[in-house]
Amino acid sequence: MSEQVVRLEVADGIGTIVLDRPKMNALDAQMQRELVAVADEAAERDDIKAVIVWGGERVFAAGADVKEMAEMSYTDMAAHVRLLQRFSRALASIPKPTVAAITGFALGGGLETALCCDFRVVADNAKVGLPEITLGIIPGAGGTQRLPRLVGPAKAKELIFSGRMVDAAEALEIGLADRVVPAAEVLDAAKALVAPFVTGPTQALRAAKEAVDRGLETSLDTGLQIEAQLFSALFATQDQKSGMRSFVDNGPGKATFEGI
Secondary structure, three states, X not given: OOOOOEEEEEEOOEEEEEEOOOOOOOEOHHHHHHHHHHHHHHHHOOOOOEEEEEOOOOOOEEOEOHHHHOOOOHHHHHHHHHHXXXXXXXXXXXXXXXXXXXXXXXXXXXXXXXXXXXXXXEEOOOEEEOHHHHHOOOOOOOHHHHHHHHHOHHHHHHHHHHOOEEEHHHHHHHOXXXXXXOHHHHHHHHHHHHHHHHOOOHHXXXXXXXXXXXXXXXXXXXXHHHHHHHHHXXXXXXXXXXXXXXXXXXXXXXXXXXXX
16 A cells, blocks of 8 residues: 555644655645545544645645656546546635645645645745646646636736746735745744634634635625625524624623634
8 A cells, every 4th residue: 555645633723734745745646535535534623623734844746746647648637637626626625714835846736736725825935836838738626717716817827828937925926825934934824824713713714714715606696695694604603692792791802712
């Protein structure tokens, strides 16, 4: 049996999905399957309130395994692309705040993995991009859909059409990065970003993420209906009761939530 290349580490309410396939964390089929399983576990576990995706101190993930794909036929890839879409959907659908902690390179499938997260903390010396066009293909794990939703269609097209790499400063400027920090501080900065959510109202955070993500995929009118349904449903939670009682009795920002 092959050695495991993706693992889930849990501490202080934060689940860290660790990519560990030296040297560059190339996203082969095994890693993609393990990402599905680990993302599903992180989504289900009650002791995990937020999630970090971390490739280690050297590199986040330098794309898909080109050697694995190079000789695939159309029929082969038509089957394999379902796995590409499945692992990225599994990450994107984790109903908790998620952040990608990016060091080194996040290229191709690596950047597509990061795009599945709610936030991206990027090392000041990192390089990110979607270079698939230089291989005669396009991104296949969500890059053509998630990148334009994040940075706008024109900038996304420029990056996808050229396949060029973006440094940390440009990534921050165009909204591809949320924070840029020294490389040695990336993981700690990612933990600091999501730490406040660990003690937050779990159901409300889940609803907020669902409202934003589903709303982006539909019309404004439908999005407002989604928001109204999720908003109303939160009045069945204990956190809504305790949160509002705390506001009335003690003022804002002093509630203690139980996640129910």
